[in-house]
Amino acid sequence: MGDSYVTFLVLGIVLVVVDGQLIYRSGKGYLKRAAYDDEQVGGMMKLTAVLFHLVVLGLLALVSIIEINTGDPVKNVVVKLGVVLLLLALAHGVTMAILARIRDRQMQQQLADQMAEEHRIYEERHAHVGEPRPAPKIESPYSAP
Template sequence: MTDTGMYITLLVVSIALTFGVGRLLVTAGEPFLQEVFQDEKVTRSVNLLLSVLFHLITLGVLAIISVVNIVGNDDPFQTLVARLGVVLLVLGIAYGVSMLVLIRVRERRRADQISEHVQERLAERSMGSTPAQGTAAQAPPAPPATPSQ
């Protein structure tokens, strides 16, 4: 196979892998986003934005990888395999980072929900107490009486 054939093969395989992994990311990320945003339109929108970001960054890195010469390999087939290895590593890292971002977003949202729930419960407790108890607990102690001269 010629150098051009190897180059085209690398691009075709890399692009196919990128779109396959991107599709998997969209599918796997949707339940996370649905749990976070609890609105189908927002979930789809954020999922689409994350997908576009993943594809642009990954395809950009793959374009760079496709033109970098690997030193020490005179055999075009070995060069192709080495570049495909780098492509797979880049895709794996990009997928992992994307999933970590989704998990962190979900965890942050859960923490916010717990905080909101605790604040609501505290507000309910403070409103549920009787006024006499609330004012007695909040009133400062009376100063000691001083004899008048």
């Protein structure tokens, strides 16, 4: 019992740490393409990686105390690792969805800023500096001909 428990925990922790590092490294490159600066990307990815590790290590701890009795300690470890892998995949997918949402918001903000700047430049080019613009004529349906 003791050896299989320790084996499960060691393998589970290794899987969580490896996946967390993959998320951290690939997430940095993913967010950099959305024109975040290195400091912003680093900070966001550190927070994301810490949250990922805490959640998945917590799930690993919960799975570790579940009693599974297949009659073979090796099979018990394999079953528990299967559950951990499924939970790890779920957590990985959720983390990537969060990063995609952050990136999409940044790209939308960039597009809005770019459009506002282009509009400002257009207005400057077409405005007659110093000349008041005439008010538009509005004809009333009640005015006499």
